[in-house]
Amino acid sequence: MIPIDNFLVLSAILxxxxxxxxxxxxxxxxxxxxxxxMLQAVVINFVAFAVYLDPETFTGIIFGIFVIVIAAxxxxxxxxxxxxxxxxxxxxxxxxxxxLKW
Amino acid sequence: xxxxxxxxxxxxxITVAGALGVVTARNVIHSALFLILALLGVxxxxxxxxxxxxxxxxxxxxxGAVTILILFAMMLTxxxxxxxxxxxxxxxxxxLAATVFLGTTVLAVTQTEWRGETDEATVVTIEQIGEAxxxxxxxxxxxxxxxxxxxxxxxxxxxxxxxxx
Amino acid sequence: MGMDQAWLIPAIPAAAxxxxxxxxxxxxxxxxxxxxxxxxxxxxxxxPVLADLLDQADGTxxxxxxxxxxxxxxxxxxxxxxxxxxxxxxxxxxxxVMLAVVTLIALMVQVYSIAYMKGDSRYGWYFTAMSLFAASxxxxxxxxxxxxxxxxxxxxxxxxxxxxxxxYEKRSAAEAAKKAFITTRIGDVGLLIGIIMxxxxxxxxxxxxxxxxxxxxxxxxxxxxxxAVLFLFMGALGKSGQFPLHVWLPDAMEGPTPVSALIxxxxxxxxxxxxxxxxLPLFELADPIAxxxxxxxxxxxxxxxxxMGLAATDIKRVIAYSTLNSLGLMFVALGSSAVTAAxxxxxxxxFFKALLFLGAGSVIxxxxxxxxxxxxxxxxxxxxxxxxxxxxxxxxIGIIPLSGFxxxxxxxxxxxxxxxxxxxxxxxxxLFITGLYMTRLFVRTFLFAPREQEVYDRAHENGLxxxxxxxxxxxxxxxxxxxxxxxxxxxxxxxxxxxxxVFLHEAHGFEFHLDVAVTSTVLAGGGVVFGxxxxxxxxxxxxxxxxxxxxxxxxxxxxxxxDEIYQxxxxxxxxxxxxxxxxFDRVVVNDAGVNGSANIGYLxxxxxxxxxxxxxxNYALAIVAGILLLSVVMLVALV
Numbered sequence: 001m002i003p004i005d006n007f008l009v010l011s012a013i014l015x016x017x018x019x020x021x022x023x024x025x026x027x028x029x030x031x032x033x034x035x036x037x038m039l040q041a042v043v044i045n046f047v048a049f050a051v052y053l054d055p056e057t058f059t060g061i062i063f064g065i066f067v068i069v070i071a072a073x074x075x076x077x078x079x080x081x082x083x084x085x086x087x088x089x090x091x092x093x094x095x096x097x098x099x100l101k102w
Numbered sequence: 103x104x105x106x107x108x109x110x111x112x113x114x115x116i117t118v119a120g121a122l123g124v125v126t127a128r129n130v131i132h133s134a135l136f137l138i139l140a141l142l143g144v145x146x147x148x149x150x151x152x153x154x155x156x157x158x159x160x161x162x163x164x165x166g167a168v169t170i171l172i173l174f175a176m177m178l179t180x181x182x183x184x185x186x187x188x189x190x191x192x193x194x195x196x197x198l199a200a201t202v203f204l205g206t207t208v209l210a211v212t213q214t215e216w217r218g219e220t221d222e223a224t225v226v227t228i229e230q231i232g233e234a235x236x237x238x239x240x241x242x243x244x245x246x247x248x249x250x251x252x253x254x255x256x257x258x259x260x261x262x263x264x265x266x267x
Numbered sequence: 268m269g270m271d272q273a274w275l276i277p278a279i280p281a282a283a284x285x286x287x288x289x290x291x292x293x294x295x296x297x298x299x300x301x302x303x304x305x306x307x308x309x310x311x312x313x314x315p316v317l318a319d320l321l322d323q324a325d326g327t328x329x330x331x332x333x334x335x336x337x338x339x340x341x342x343x344x345x346x347x348x349x350x351x352x353x354x355x356x357x358x359x360x361x362x363x364v365m366l367a368v369v370t371l372i373a374l375m376v377q378v379y380s381i382a383y384m385k386g387d388s389r390y391g392w393y394f395t396a397m398s399l400f401a402a403s404x405x406x407x408x409x410x411x412x413x414x415x416x417x418x419x420x421x422x423x424x425x426x427x428x429x430x431x432x433x434x435y436e437k438r439s440a441a442e443a444a445k446k447a448f449i450t451t452r453i454g455d456v457g458l459l460i461g462i463i464m465x466x467x468x469x470x471x472x473x474x475x476x477x478x479x480x481x482x483x484x485x486x487x488x489x490x491x492x493x494x495a496v497l498f499l500f501m502g503a504l505g506k507s508g509q510f511p512l513h514v515w516l517p518d519a520m521e522g523p524t525p526v527s528a529l530i531x532x533x534x535x536x537x538x539x540x541x542x543x544x545x546x547l548p549l550f551e552l553a554d555p556i557a558x559x560x561x562x563x564x565x566x567x568x569x570x571x572x573x574x575m576g577l578a579a580t581d582i583k584r585v586i587a588y589s590t591l592n593s594l595g596l597m598f599v600a601l602g603s604s605a606v607t608a609a610x611x612x613x614x615x616x617x618f619f620k621a622l623l624f625l626g627a628g629s630v631i632x633x634x635x636x637x638x639x640x641x642x643x644x645x646x647x648x649x650x651x652x653x654x655x656x657x658x659x660x661x662x663x664i665g666i667i668p669l670s671g672f673x674x675x676x677x678x679x680x681x682x683x684x685x686x687x688x689x690x691x692x693x694x695x696x697x698l699f700i701t702g703l704y705m706t707r708l709f710v711r712t713f714l715f716a717p718r719e720q721e722v723y724d725r726a727h728e729n730g731l732x733x734x735x736x737x738x739x740x741x742x743x744x745x746x747x748x749x750x751x752x753x754x755x756x757x758x759x760x761x762x763x764x765x766x767x768x769v770f771l772h773e774a775h776g777f778e779f780h781l782d783v784a785v786t787s788t789v790l791a792g793g794g795v796v797f798g799x800x801x802x803x804x805x806x807x808x809x810x811x812x813x814x815x816x817x818x819x820x821x822x823x824x825x826x827x828x829x830d831e832i833y834q835x836x837x838x839x840x841x842x843x844x845x846x847x848x849x850x851f852d853r854v855v856v857n858d859a860g861v862n863g864s865a866n867i868g869y870l871x872x873x874x875x876x877x878x879x880x881x882x883x884x885n886y887a888l889a890i891v892a893g894i895l896l897l898s899v900v901m902l903v904a905l906v
Binding site: 002004005006007008009010012013014015016017018019020021022023024025026027028029030032033034036037040043044047048050051052053055057058061062064065066068069070071072073074075076077079080081082083084086092093095 | 104106107110114117118121122124125130133134137140141144147148150151152153155156159160163164167168171172174175176178179180181184186187188189190192193195196197199200201203204207208211212216217222223224225226230231234235239242246249250253254256257258260261
């Protein structure tokens with residue numbers, strides 16, 4: 001069978017890639033996609049812990065479901081905000097939205 | 103190496119490749135397509151984790167709804183017309199941060215002694231999940247639906263804009 | 268009405284001061300009558316207090332009256348003792364003498380001032396300040412504890428400042444007021460230190476009698492007590508204008524002349540004498556060096572002031588030097604533990620010195636001139652003033668039977684018995700000089716041909732408000748000295764002469780020292796005769812003497828250059844230190860400290876604000892960096 005470490009390392013790789021995306025990308029939609037990657041990594045972690053270490057209460061699976069739900073809501077809201085930003089200022093790059101500087 | 107392990111490596115490779123594509127693609131549409139690949143790979147990982155319900159939800163919600171939503175957003179914000187690089191100036195720092203994070207996390211994972219059985223995944227059936235969700239987790243479940251509704255209304259209000267716009 | 272009500276004596280002028288301060292401008296005649304009525308009442312009230320003291324006395328054993336109210340009381344942190352400050356009054360023969368002198372002279376001076384200050388733009392304020400002065404001086408005299416005494420002490424100093432600088436539009440007056448205030452303040456600091464020292468090691472009280480009793484039981488270490496009394500003496504030094512703090516008194520003559528008569532002759536300047544007389548038991552318990560210092564300081568003051576009096580040409584300044592001379596004599600007496608002699612001299616000095624000042628004021632009022640070189644021959648036009656001034660002069664010189672003679676004689680007798688022969692001889696020589704310069708003052712002002720016809724034409728005898736106080740003081744200056752005789756004292760209701768009323772350890776009757784009297788009279792009279800020849804007519808003789816001893820006369824005319832030395836010290840030491848401190852304040856405290864820290868904050872804020880780029884990725888990177896830092900730290904800690 002597959003050791004838990006495999007899943008955890010996979011999760012870490014996905015999370016790192018997501019983090020890289022969030023930090024490196026300029027476009028808001030691309031950043032959002034990277035955030036989704038990070039969320040996926042977290043869910044993998046939850047599920048792996050649930051099925052390997054806590055099969056009786058499997059809280060991790062339930063949490064995974066909630067994360068997916070909330071991620072969906074988040075994507076909806078985030079896209080609305082991105083749309084709004086684009087309509088008002090004709091930009092979709094987050095580093096151009098810098099009105100809140102010093 | 104068991105065939106399951108071999109399967110895991112294949113799936114993990116596909117997932118990581120998808121994720122890598124998401125964050126490095128030069129074309130935003132390619133990025134979105136790579137995201138679908140990565141999300142489907144994750145769904146497969148859920149299957150390997152013996153959580154077929156989560157895998158199904160993953161395919162439905164992510165592979166379907168979220169991806170479509172993202173593609174719509176790209177279309178509406180005319181992402182393809184954007185000039186200039188897709189990556190910001192802090193890309194080297196991002197790479198460094200990601201590497202350091204990966205290093206620390208992997209170190210932490212491999213150094214940790216997990217209590218209990220760590221080689222065998224226990225199957226959690228859909229029935230069990232349903233029971234738990236509607237008994238133990240009933241309250242969070244309802245709150246999550248409320249949250250979804252609020253997010254829905256919020257998204258509509260935000261996206262619709264003011265009168266006469 | 269008795270000793271318990273003695274507090275009324277300062278309270279009445281104090282009340283008058285408050286009323287004048289608030290309502291003065293609205294009162295008829297600006298309220299001068301109120302000030303005079305107040306001090307007059309105080310003067311009258313002295314008599315019942317005196318009568319009470321005499322009633323309760325058994326022979327020459329006087330029971331001092333004391334009454335005190337608690338003013339402040341609190342627990343000292345950690346000391347486990349209660350700290351008390353009282354407002355209390357203490358009446359004994361010394362107090363009575365001071366009370367009589369202060370109230371009487373203040374009354375005379377204020378009556379005189381009605382005429383003298385008439386038409387002044389701050390007429391009302393003058394009487395207000397005079398009332399405050401009277402109240403403060405009486406408080407000082409009556410105080411039963413050192414703190415109240417100190418309060419009165421500072422208040423009279425403040426009044427002195429106000430009144431010297433009364434005509435503050437005149438730059439010299441403002442400067443003189445400042446000089447007087449600062450110079451006396453140097454002494455006052457010493458006084459305060461002395462008071463604190465006595466309290467610190469003492470019986471946790473400021474009460475003078477308790478402190479003396481404590482000291483008599485050997486409560487203080489001798490060295491410590493010596494230091495404490497010398498600090499007290501520093502206060503007396505400043506207030507009474509003794510060398511080396513005498514420089515302010517001649518300049519203080521910038522004030523109105525009645526002020527000089529009251530404050531700078533009869534009352535405030537003798538506060539130092541009063542203080543030492545009051546604390547004399549402590550001086551005696553201390554190391555003998557303490558009294559020796561008092562003596563030597565007095566002696567130096569006598570000599571320098573007498574010689575400086577020879578060179579001054581301003582009438583008031585000459586009288587001021589004679590005041591220093593007299594005060595020096597009082598300290599010489601105190602230095603010989605002779606309270607009786609000192610207080611007697613203080614008593615009669617108040618009369619003849621106030622008389623001299625008021626006489627000089629009369630001349631100044633009539634001629635608007637106070638330089639002797641522009642006066643002369645006034646006796647013909649101002650007979651009463653001239654006659655009274657003559658009495659004052661002779662009393663100051665000490666010609667029998669005027670009051671000054673008796674007092675001076677006491678001092679001389681005491682020094683001859685108690686001190687080294689040199690002290691006695693120096694005093695005798697000072698008598699001769701006193702005779703000289705006082706004669707010069709009188710001759711140059713009142714006799715022979717007028718030097719300035721215009722000034723002479725202005726001169727006229729003044730009105731009753733000026734001449735009556737002169738006549739009263741003239742009478743007192745003539746007969747005041749007779750209180751030394753037992754018969755006179757008994758006739759007045761006392762147990763005997765002055766020596767049986769004011770004394771430190773035991774009463775003593777009057778003794779006439781023929782040899783002392785003859786010697787002093789010959790010397791003083793010689794001074795008068797010699798002075799007459801020197802300065803008669805056009806003073807040709809004096810001029811030739813001055814030319815022959817040019818260096819000495821220059822030295823005297825420049826007041827031994829003491830003022831210049833002080834000015835030099837102030838310019839170079841005080842101002843130098845001031846410049847250094849100012850530099851420190853400007854550069855270190857202000858520029859580096861205050862502005863520096865502000866600049867650090869400003870620069871930090873200004874530079875750091877650019878961290879707020881407003882760009883989301885930068886914030887995200889910062890968050891990640893923080894998390895990574897934490898995770899690395901955690902990992903290191905775990906592994």
